[in-house]
Amino acid sequence: MSVASPINRAASGGEDALAALTALVRADLESCNRLIVDKMQSPVALIPQLAAHIVAAGGKRLRPLLTLAAARLCGYRGNRHVLLAACVEFIHTATLLHDDVVDESALRRGQASANALFGNKPSVLVGDFLFARAFELMVEDGSLKVLGILSAASSTIAEGEVLQLVTQNDTTTTEAQYLQVIEGKTAALFAAATRIGAVVADRPLAEEEALDTYGRTLGTAFQLVDDALDYSAAQEQLGKTVGDDFREGKITLPVLLAFERGTEAERGFWRRVLEERDQGPDDLAAAQRLIARYGALHETVERARHYGDQALAALQAFPDGPERRALADIVEFCIARAR
Amino acid sequence: MSVASPINRAASGGEDALAALTALVRADLESCNRLIVDKMQSPVALIPQLAAHIVAAGGKRLRPLLTLAAARLCGYRGNRHVLLAACVEFIHTATLLHDDVVDESALRRGQASANALFGNKPSVLVGDFLFARAFELMVEDGSLKVLGILSAASSTIAEGEVLQLVTQNDTTTTEAQYLQVIEGKTAALFAAATRIGAVVADRPLAEEEALDTYGRTLGTAFQLVDDALDYSAAQEQLGKTVGDDFREGKITLPVLLAFERGTEAERGFWRRVLEERDQGPDDLAAAQRLIARYGALHETVERARHYGDQALAALQAFPDGPERRALADIVEFCIARAR
Numbered sequence: 001m002s003v004a005s006p007i008n009r010a011a012s013g014g015e016d017a018l019a020a021l022t023a024l025v026r027a028d029l030e031s032c033n034r035l036i037v038d039k040m041q042s043p044v045a046l047i048p049q050l051a052a053h054i055v056a057a058g059g060k061r062l063r064p065l066l067t068l069a070a071a072r073l074c075g076y077r078g079n080r081h082v083l084l085a086a087c088v089e090f091i092h093t094a095t096l097l098h099d100d101v102v103d104e105s106a107l108r109r110g111q112a113s114a115n116a117l118f119g120n121k122p123s124v125l126v127g128d129f130l131f132a133r134a135f136e137l138m139v140e141d142g143s144l145k146v147l148g149i150l151s152a153a154s155s156t157i158a159e160g161e162v163l164q165l166v167t168q169n170d171t172t173t174t175e176a177q178y179l180q181v182i183e184g185k186t187a188a189l190f191a192a193a194t195r196i197g198a199v200v201a202d203r204p205l206a207e208e209e210a211l212d213t214y215g216r217t218l219g220t221a222f223q224l225v226d227d228a229l230d231y232s233a234a235q236e237q238l239g240k241t242v243g244d245d246f247r248e249g250k251i252t253l254p255v256l257l258a259f260e261r262g263t264e265a266e267r268g269f270w271r272r273v274l275e276e277r278d279q280g281p282d283d284l285a286a287a288q289r290l291i292a293r294y295g296a297l298h299e300t301v302e303r304a305r306h307y308g309d310q311a312l313a314a315l316q317a318f319p320d321g322p323e324r325r326a327l328a329d330i331v332e333f334c335i336a337r338a339r
Numbered sequence: 340m341s342v343a344s345p346i347n348r349a350a351s352g353g354e355d356a357l358a359a360l361t362a363l364v365r366a367d368l369e370s371c372n373r374l375i376v377d378k379m380q381s382p383v384a385l386i387p388q389l390a391a392h393i394v395a396a397g398g399k400r401l402r403p404l405l406t407l408a409a410a411r412l413c414g415y416r417g418n419r420h421v422l423l424a425a426c427v428e429f430i431h432t433a434t435l436l437h438d439d440v441v442d443e444s445a446l447r448r449g450q451a452s453a454n455a456l457f458g459n460k461p462s463v464l465v466g467d468f469l470f471a472r473a474f475e476l477m478v479e480d481g482s483l484k485v486l487g488i489l490s491a492a493s494s495t496i497a498e499g500e501v502l503q504l505v506t507q508n509d510t511t512t513t514e515a516q517y518l519q520v521i522e523g524k525t526a527a528l529f530a531a532a533t534r535i536g537a538v539v540a541d542r543p544l545a546e547e548e549a550l551d552t553y554g555r556t557l558g559t560a561f562q563l564v565d566d567a568l569d570y571s572a573a574q575e576q577l578g579k580t581v582g583d584d585f586r587e588g589k590i591t592l593p594v595l596l597a598f599e600r601g602t603e604a605e606r607g608f609w610r611r612v613l614e615e616r617d618q619g620p621d622d623l624a625a626a627q628r629l630i631a632r633y634g635a636l637h638e639t640v641e642r643a644r645h646y647g648d649q650a651l652a653a654l655q656a657f658p659d660g661p662e663r664r665a666l667a668d669i670v671e672f673c674i675a676r677a678r
Contacts, residue, residue, distance in 0.1 A: 042498055042501075043498070044498045044501045044502045044505065045505075046501055046504075046505055047497075047498065047501055095467075098463050098464065098467060101459075101460075101463060102460040102463055102464065120440075120441075120459075121440075121441040121504055122501060122504055124437050124440060124441055124463055125437065125441065125497055125500045125501045125504065126497070126501065128433075128434075128437060128470070128493075128496075128497040128500070129494055129497035129498060129501065131467070131470065131471075131493075132470075132490055132493035132494035132496075132497055133494050135474055135486070135490035135493070136487070136490040136491055136494055138486075138490075139483055139486045139487040139490055142483060144478055144481060144483065147474070147477075147478045147486060148475070148478040151471055151474035151475040151477075151478055152475055154467075154470075154471035154474070155468055155471035155472050155475055157467075157471075158386075158464055158465070158467040158468035158471055159381055159382070159383045159386065159468060161464045161467070162381075162383045162385055162386055162461060162464045162465065162468065163383045165385075165460055165461055165464065166383065166384075166385055
């Protein structure tokens with residue numbers, strides 16, 4: 001990859017980067033949002049009701065934004081990327097609905113989750129509907145290549161979710177397994193979302209792969225930061241929920257690092273709270289102290305930064321311009337959330 | 340449709356018809372079974388473990404058999420139908436896994452269900468995996484037309500399942516809604532399974548549509564009989580489980596007919612047991628007596644026979660031969676189960 005035009009980390013805060021990306025593709029995103037609402041309709045009224053709850057619940061639309069911007073980065077001037085961005089969001093929404101059932105989550109984006117409000121059963125089935133509908137829309141688009149990328153990403157997501165379930169409550173989980181989980185459950189869809197930008201623009205394989213790398217490393221960074229935030233005292237001070245992963249016994253990098261570096265007594269603590277799920281009211285604070293003692297949050301964010309640098313490097317395959325700058329800044333957006 | 344060569348109802352018992360259909364496409368079915376085992380593999384060991392439990396649990400493989408036989412009926416001599424039959428079975432298996440979670444079923448085909456054995460969470464996620472894998476395999480096959488048929492069937496299945504959930508425990512459900520449920524949850528996949536037989540053989544639209552009609556009406560008949568069997572005293576005498584639909588408060592045709600024809604006191608009974616789900620130990624027997632009193636089982640099977648006759652009529656678009664005879668006899672197999 002060329003190093004002629006190095007891309008610097010954005011100096012600005014993260015939220016500005018998301019606003020800038022959104023502004024850059026605003027017309028496309030508005031078309032995409034209309035399409036999402038239009039295509040989630042069904043004569044079975046509960047389907048759009050439940051789907052609207054999660055689709056309208058104020059998500060960032062990060063994944064469809066990435067598809068829209070990646071297509072423009074590749075010089076695409078048509079309209080297919082709008083429909084494919086909607087497909088990406090449908091697949092994402094389907095996985096959120098199923099995740100919340102699997103995690104028994106009561107909240108999603110600060111509001112009652114669909115499963116809490118409508119029950120687990122319709123959440124499973126409406127997830128299935130949105131997933132099937134995504135494939136119907138891809139067929140409408142007509143690219144077997146896109147269908148191949150998004151169907152492969154979908155099975156990889158499911159593999160990541162199953163592996164997460166298998167490693168849950170198991171402190172013998174390795175860092176390699178943890179990485180496999182987050183590359184499956186998060187990075188695969190980011191990679192597919194950006195890669196199809198090059199596909200609709202009919203760009204050479206090298207650009208497809210560069211965008212795949214950008215999305216994959218960005219998604220990995222995004223998830224690492226998410227996993228750090230779940231133990232962040234700063235988040236708590238902002239009034240945000242922390243400790244979801246802790247309560248579910250998910251084995252994330254902050255825990256793995258603190259466990260690895262801890263004393264035998266501390267490992268006993270982790271086994272009790274995460275494996276046996278025997279948690280008292282002070283245990284989350286104790287876990288946060290251990291994670292802080294071993295610099296595990298800092299290191300998790302450093303690893304995210306490492307992946308973020310790879311994402312920036314991958315963008316160098318493309319000419320400078322507003323799209324490349326916006327996509328570079330989004331790397332900082334994903335990481336700066338950890339501040 | 341030609342009436343030159345009427346097809347008579349099979350005189351033989353149903354099980355013979357299934358054996359005959361299986362024998363007719365035995366080599367293809369064996370290839371299909373190998374492909375199913377091969378393609379459900381994953382580095383995440385729980386996926387093939389759980390999938391094997393349901394895939395190997397002695398299903399009839401009725402839907403893939405229909406795809407294989409329909410392709411041969413259309414004179415197809417290649418191998419694509421084997422892979423597509425596996426896709427159909429993957430989609431079916433995914434819906435079974437999710438159904439059992441939604442219905443909280445402890446048994447499936449007389450064995451512990453996957454959700455009872457492995458838990459709800461992996462059942463949801465492995466269903467997602469199999470569904471995604473089906474689409475990966477269709478992309479491998481490379482027909483956008485097949486992808487269109489099976490993605491549309493998949494969203495229709497989900498719509499049927501959601502509608503079933505909405506009408507559950509609601510004795511104001513209409514016969515039209517009931518038909519919409521079974522056409523979604525069962526008939527849509529039967530129709531797709533047979534239709535793609537004509538698609539791989541590159542046959543004219545009229546034959547595609549004839550096979551679609553055959554599958555759709557056969558699937559409707561199959562589900563009507565299933566719904567009758569759940570209240571059948573004869574089944575009970577054979578040691579088979581009855582009353583699952585009753586316990587879940589599903590509104591099926593035998594109930595709808597008995598409710599419609601019942602006295603106000605009897606309707607009160609149905610409301611108590613199905614809407615309020617206030618069921619005592621003698622209530623299933625009482626329900627069976629009411630259903631018998633109004634001939635509701637007999638009439639449900641008569642309706643199935645009516646759909647079965649439509650399935651037979653649709654087959655007349657094809658020349659006589661062993662495939663057409665086997666597919667005609669399978670209609671009787673679906674209905675004769677009610678004896």
